[in-house]
Amino acid sequence: MKQDSLDRQPAAFEVSVYECEVHLKFRLIEEKGGLSDRDQLLEQLIDAFTCGTDEYLEPLQVLVKAEEVSEMSASPELRRQLIRLRNSNDLA
Amino acid sequence: MKQDSLDRQPAAFEVSVYECEVHLKFRLIEEKGGLSDRDQLLEQLIDAFTCGTDEYLEPLQVLVKAEEVSEMSASPELRRQLIRLRNSNDLA
Numbered sequence: 610m611k612q613d614s615l616d617r618q619p620a621a622f623e624v625s626v627y628e629c630e631v632h633l634k635f636r637l638i639e640e641k642g643g644l645s646d647r648d649q650l651l652e653q654l655i656d657a658f659t660c661g662t663d664e665y666l667e668p669l670q671v672l673v674k675a676e677e678v679s680e681m682s683a684s685p686e687l688r689r690q691l692i693r694l695r696n697s698n699d700l701a
Numbered sequence: 702m703k704q705d706s707l708d709r710q711p712a713a714f715e716v717s718v719y720e721c722e723v724h725l726k727f728r729l730i731e732e733k734g735g736l737s738d739r740d741q742l743l744e745q746l747i748d749a750f751t752c753g754t755d756e757y758l759e760p761l762q763v764l765v766k767a768e769e770v771s772e773m774s775a776s777p778e779l780r781r782q783l784i785r786l787r788n789s790n791d792l793a
Contacts, residue, residue: 623732623733623734624730624731624732624733625730625731625732625733626728626729626730627728627729627730627731627736628726628727628728628761629725629726629727629728629729629736629746629749629750630724630725630726631723631724631725631743631746631747631750632722632723632724632725633721633722633723633724634720634721634722635720635721636718636719636720636721636770636774636775636776636779637718637719637721637767638716638717638718638719638775638779638782638783638786639716639717639719639767640715640716640717641715641716641717641769642715644719644721644767650765650767651723651763651765652751654721654723654765654767655723655747655751657721658721658723659744659747664778664779664781664782665779665782667775667776667778667779669720671743673742673743673746675729675731675736675742675746677733678728682728683728683730683759684728684759686756686759687728687730687756687757687759689756690730690756690757691730694730
């Protein structure tokens, strides 16, 4: 529903661009050779980590950040998507 | 099944300790305030990233490593678990 405001602002669909970082280090017990498939490695490690700390996994470092940044730093694809989102909000 | 070998080696359940690292950086379109819950942030970012690159996400850096390390570098909990795994293999 549109706001019935006299001083209408430009569409303010409240989305932003965030620069995000996830940095995980941990030790893991695993079968020898079980982590040798490079294509699977990211998924395997994320699965292992998200299962949580147990007797197979020992976290060493967990860094998680999300910082709002200027959309001018984003790729053209992301900027186009922001515009689409804001436009679709205009029409809602 | 046990190997019928004369020069029987000490139990060799082939597990090792791996030091693992996942370092992800990416830009993400998200609702303002949608990433403000620190307790949820890691899960949110991992979910977003594993959904893959699309018009909402722009990867900047992906580093994934898993390196076999000496089990002496692992915590006592992990070392105990290694021993349990090897012992259970002995009995199999």
